[in-house]
Amino acid sequence: MIHDFTYLKPGTLREALSMLADHKDECKVICGGQSLLIVMRQGLLVTDYLIDIKGLKELSYINYDEKEGFKIGATTTHRTIETSEMIEQKCPVLVAVEKRLASIQVRNWGTIGGNLAHGDSSGDLAPTLIALDAKIKLSSAKGSRTIPLEEFYTGLFETALNKDELVVEIQIPPLRAKTATAYKKFNLIENDQAIVGVAAAVTIDQKGACKDARVVLSNAGVTPIRAKNAEKVLIGKKLADTLLVKAGEAASGDAGPVSDIHGSEEYRRHLVKVLTKRMVEQAWDQATHS
């Protein structure tokens, strides 16, 4: 049963930010609502005002620039990203992740901004985008700020978003040379949410050694987690099976999973170990051949 609320539908971003400023203590923003309406129906979220930004066309865009990379507007749907030729060409991992995200119906209506702002640590996009070193732009009536997406997640369904701020844009820097990113989630039903997921980005140098690595875990803690010890294991080394095993073990130690109906803590740590090994290997291989 959804509790009553007053519905507000801004026609422009400016109007949306002014509504947020007016109702910041008693409002919630809805976009596609594919996650939000579930928690509202369960009574976990009650709000006096609901500000609907789904219709804000000015935030629906995918722009690409060789220098600055991608800028994706918050109300861009998953399906628009999945079917974007530009993203397929320049950032194929994002298309691969979108294809395995929920279902076509959800991707048709749900948006990238809503997905990220919801702050579910079992999401697929956040770890992938953090591995891609993405930033998120937040706006309020007072101005805008852009922060690394990694810093956006502060706790269980908690984000760095202030009460009067709105997620307006996701920025992905151009992929560096000899770099590739891979993401895989483990689940029992394909396209279901991750029991555990691992994103790995690997940059190799001219000698074939790992120059830079980012390993990010999904559903292995209350937020997406950077497995920094795993990254340290990899940087400066050449590819070897023993190295991958060590990186997996380090990532497993970096994880902070809980036990729930989908898997025990021990099981999740094991999955992190295996998936880290596989994703680093896959990214490494793609970076070598890029």
Place this chain on the structure above:
Amino acid sequence: MKKQLLRLTVNGQEYELYISPKTLLVEVIRDHIGLTGTKRGCETVSCGACTVMIEDMAVKSCSILAVQAEGRHITTVEGLEKNGKLAPMQKAFLDHGSYQCGFCTAGMLMSCEALLKENPAPTKDEIREGIEGNICRCTGYNSIVRAVEAVAKGNYKEE
């Protein structure tokens, strides 16, 4: 809570309704307009029984506020037939036995319709991807895939 005016088009017919903003699209379709072909299943965006089309796009009507469909064209399973004749996809489902209990059928039909609108000649894998958001607990997926293949091949003409 104050009701508000909602204007939308369902199966080609325009409707003006006064609804509470918390009303879901599936509730407007079933309870306010009275088209009960669309089913309420899991209500957690998982099962796909409530699938309808907004314009030509399959969506789950259990997880969209009706007010978000303001001014849009909705097609439900009742909108597939033309002049009292079943649509090709419906005939193909009948011929291939693409249902047992029938609860998923309305949603399946809408996902299959939306798939063919976007991709008129899908492969078997693409058909399976097209119905990934629809769960059939009688496990009739193979017969559904066969029905869609038959329609895509042109074995069923619109009457």
